Amino acid sequence: xxxxxxxxxxxxxxxxMFFGGLISVFLILRSxxxxxxxxxxPLLPQTVTAIxxxxxxxxxxxxxxxxxxIRANKGRNLLRWLSGTxxxxxxxxxxxxxxxxxxxxxxxxxxxxxxxxxxxxLIGCHGLxxxxxxISLLFVLKKAFSxxxxxxxHTGVALCTMYWYFVVAIWPILYILVYLNF
Amino acid sequence: xxxxxxxxxxxxxxxxxWLFPIDVLSCPVCFSSASKNVLHTYYISxxxxxxxxxxxxxxxxxxxxxxxxxxxxxxxxxxxxxxx
Numbered sequence: 520x521x522x523x524x525x526x527x528x529x530x531x532x533x534x535x536m537f538f539g540g541l542i543s544v545f546l547i548l549r550s551x552x553x554x555x556x557x558x559x560x561p562l563l564p565q566t567v568t569a570i571x572x573x574x575x576x577x578x579x580x581x582x583x584x585x586x587x588x589i590r591a592n593k594g595r596n597l598l599r600w601l602s603g604t605x606x607x608x609x610x611x612x613x614x615x616x617x618x619x620x621x622x623x624x625x626x627x628x629x630x631x632x633x634x635x636x637x638x639x640x641l642i643g644c645h646g647l648x649x650x651x652x653x654i655s656l657l658f659v660l661k662k663a664f665s666x667x668x669x670x671x672x673h674t675g676v677a678l679c680t681m682y683w684y685f686v687v688a689i690w691p692i693l694y695i696l697v698y699l700n701f
Numbered sequence: 702x703x704x705x706x707x708x709x710x711x712x713x714x715x716x717x718x719w720l721f722p723i724d725v726l727s728c729p730v731c732f733s734s735a736s737k738n739v740l741h742t743y744y745i746s747x748x749x750x751x752x753x754x755x756x757x758x759x760x761x762x763x764x765x766x767x768x769x770x771x772x773x774x775x776x777x778x779x780x781x782x783x784x785x
Binding site: 539 | 728731734736738739741742743745746747749750753754757758760761764765768769772
């Protein structure tokens with residue numbers, strides 16, 4: 520059994536608890552509010568974020584193909600899929616960042632209301648996790664370009680894939696709860 | 702003798718706590734809220750957070766087991782054969 524993968528799985532377990540706590544706080548605070556979002560606060564961009572969600576989901580698929588490629592000893596395909604994942608991940612962050620700038624412009628800040636505070640805490644934490652995942656992916660990509668992975672030794676790709684799955688899997692839950700107010 | 706005094710002290714404290722319990726509100730914000738909805742959500746989230754670690758541990762356990770099975774695909778059938 521791969522100890523690195525087990526370690527990462529335990530780390531992801533703690534991350535699930537972390538997001539579970541944040542989601543609980545968000546739900547409790549939202550339930551205490553009569554009108555959500557508050558009347559003087561801007562609405563969140565649902566359509567653009569839906570497209571962004573699509574990009575992130577597709578990146579999960581490309582990452583899955585990366586792992587499949589290295590397991591099938593297809594080094595060229597690994598580079599292709601990893602690069603595609605990195606582009607999609609950066610695109611997700613860029614769109615998220617541009618939306619945040621617009622929202623701050625409309626007056627939604629961390630201190631403007633509980634709505635703003637919970638939004639930036641939840642979505643910001645996820646954004647930081649995606650950022651971390653992209654950084655680790657770039658390291659994996661660099662090693663892959665230098666031919667550092669093989670069928671027998673590709674733990675880096677497997678670790679990166681597992682973490683990527685986590686950041687992709689948690690996003691639709693956040694989107695439905697925060698953006699769609701489900 | 703000293704050990705006996707400690708045990709007696711611990712036991713009597715336990716009995717007192719059991720006989721005269723005090724409610725401690727773990728979330729003053731939720732319990733002081735006028736809205737019943739907040740308290741309802743609080744209970745649901747408390748149940749959710751209580752069950753979540755067990756789910757996480759269950760997933761990790763299942764993953765470890767599946768990894769073991771993948772690395773030793775014939776181990777189970779061998780055990781079955783031995784049992785037979």
